Amino acid sequence: MRHRVRNAKLGRNPAHRNALIANLVKSLIKHKRITTTLSKAKAAAPVAEKMITLAKSGKLHDRRLASARLQYQSRSAYDHKSKKHREAYRKYYDVIHILFDELGPQFKDRNGGYTRIVRLADKRRGDAGEQAILMWVTEGLDSSSATTPAAADNSSAESGQQDDGQG
Numbered sequence: 001m002r003h004r005v006r007n008a009k010l011g012r013n014p015a016h017r018n019a020l021i022a023n024l025v026k027s028l029i030k031h032k033r034i035t036t037t038l039s040k041a042k043a044a045a046p047v048a049e050k051m052i053t054l055a056k057s058g059k060l061h062d063r064r065l066a067s068a069r070l071q072y073q074s075r076s077a078y079d080h081k082s083k084k085h086r087e088a089y090r091k092y093y094d095v096i097h098i099l100f101d102e103l104g105p106q107f108k109d110r111n112g113g114y115t116r117i118v119r120l121a122d123k124r125r126g127d128a129g130e131q132a133i134l135m136w137v138t139e140g141l142d143s144s145s146a147t148t149p150a151a152a153d154n155s156s157a158e159s160g161q162q163d164d165g166q167g
Contacts, residue, residue, distance in 0.1 A: 007043065008039055008042065008043045010039060010040060010043060017043075018071070019071060020040070021040075021043055021044050021047050022047075022069065022070045022071045022072075024036060024040060024041075024044040024134070025044055025047050025048045025051060025070060026070055026072065026095045028044070028048055028115075028134055028135075028136070029048075029051070029095045029098050029099050029103065030092070030093070030095060030098065032135065032136055033133055033134065033135035033136070034133070034134050034135075035120070035131060035132070035133050035134075036131070036132065036134060037124070037129045037130060037131060037132065038117070038119060038129075038130040038131065038132040039130075041117045041132040041133075041134040042117065042132075044134060045115045045117060045134060047069070048114065048115050048134070049112065049113075049114050049115055050069075051066050051069070051070070051099060052099075052103060052104065052107050052114045054066045055099045055100045055103055055104030055107075056104050056107060056108055057104075058100050058104055062100075063096055063100060066096060066099060066100075067096055070095065070096075072095055072096060074094070074096070103136070110137075113137060114136060114137055115134060115135065115136060115137065116134075116135050116136070116137050117132050117133070117134055118132060118133045118135070119131075119132050120132060120133065
């Protein structure tokens with residue numbers, strides 16, 4: 001019996017499951033959204049949220065904890081390359097840098113609820129697996145997202161509906 005056992009097995013042994021979840025979270029950090037099965041998204045979301053919680057403090061010990069949980073070791077292959085190559089690697093591929101220097105400050109004022117799981121209507125061909133998108137929640141984090149054309153249209157439509165209902 002699996003009483004009070006919280007994590008999903010996902011049909012894998014523990015080492016494989018931990019590697020799978022670490023790779024999903026690393027992909028989420030790099031690409032900002034991933035499409036996967038619903039059960040994998042539900043298993044990866046709490047780990048991603050804990051990584052953001054570590055990133056908000058930004059201390060060296062938290063960087064090491066995040067590196068250990070994500071099974072990530074910094075690449076020394078770019079040590080002999082030019083400065084341009086090293087900076088490009090750090091900006092686009094170094095997940096610890098992206099996590100602590102971009103995502104951590106972005107979520108600094110938010111208390112939890114950093115991820116969102118959106119179920120997709122289409123099931124995967126071949127095995128009919130339920131698909132979902134795992135993404136970061138970005139509403140209300142910066143003023144640039146509030147000034148998108150869609151947000152401006154919604155606000156003007158809402159203000160128009162309020163005027164019609166009152167008058």
